[in-house]
Amino acid sequence: MEIIKIGMADLGVAHSPDRLRTTGLGSCVGVVLYDQVKRIAGMAHVMLPESSLGKGNETNIGKYADTAIPQLIKEMVAVGASAYNLTAKLAGGAQMFSFLGGNDTMRIGPRNVDACKAILEQNHIKIVAEDTGGNCGRTIEMDAETGILQIRTVNQGVKEV
Known part of the structure; x- marks a missing residue:
């Protein structure tokens, strides 16, 4: 069994019996897709909601929800998963800092x-x-x-879903 580490703004795929792990999910969201029949898992560590927020011409596909999730589906299907069998689990999206006022741009986690x-x-x-x-x-x-x-969370311990 191997633990495949997924970095920030990264994504990856694992077959049974391997595992996928990412750390540092604050306002970022860990998106996990799973094909129960083929026992193929995929994980993306999404930093921002949409690629239009990027600067310049180069887009890191794993960084944005609108590019990471479609790419993750594509990579899972390429190694044998069925798009019809995929289910998702989400973790993260915290509001790590409190801000005065209702500025929506600072609500990165919920967005x-x-x-x-x-x-x-x-x-x-x-x-x-x-x-x-x-x-x-x-x-x-x-x-x-x-x-x-x-x-795993610092103040809530470990839970399984």
Whole structure:
């Protein structure tokens, strides 16, 4: 069994019995897709809601919800997953800092969650579990064998979904 580390603004795929892990999910969202039949898992560490927020011509596909999730689906299908069997789990999207006023641009965590949900809905992927929001960071680990997502938070311990 290998643990494949997914960095910030990165994505990756694992077959059973391997696992995927990402750390440092504050306002970022960990999107995990799973094909239970083929036991193939995919994970993206999404930093921002949409690629139009990028500067310059080069786009890091893993950084944005609107590019990372479609790319993750494509990579999973390329290694044998069925797009029709995919389900999703989300973690992260915290509001790490409190701001005075109602400036929506500072609500990156909630905006990331909303964007991920919208892209999943567009791709007809059902969200089967979610641990989003709040104000604490998370580390997540997905087991491609069982489909269990383990979520660790500093002040809440470990939970499995």
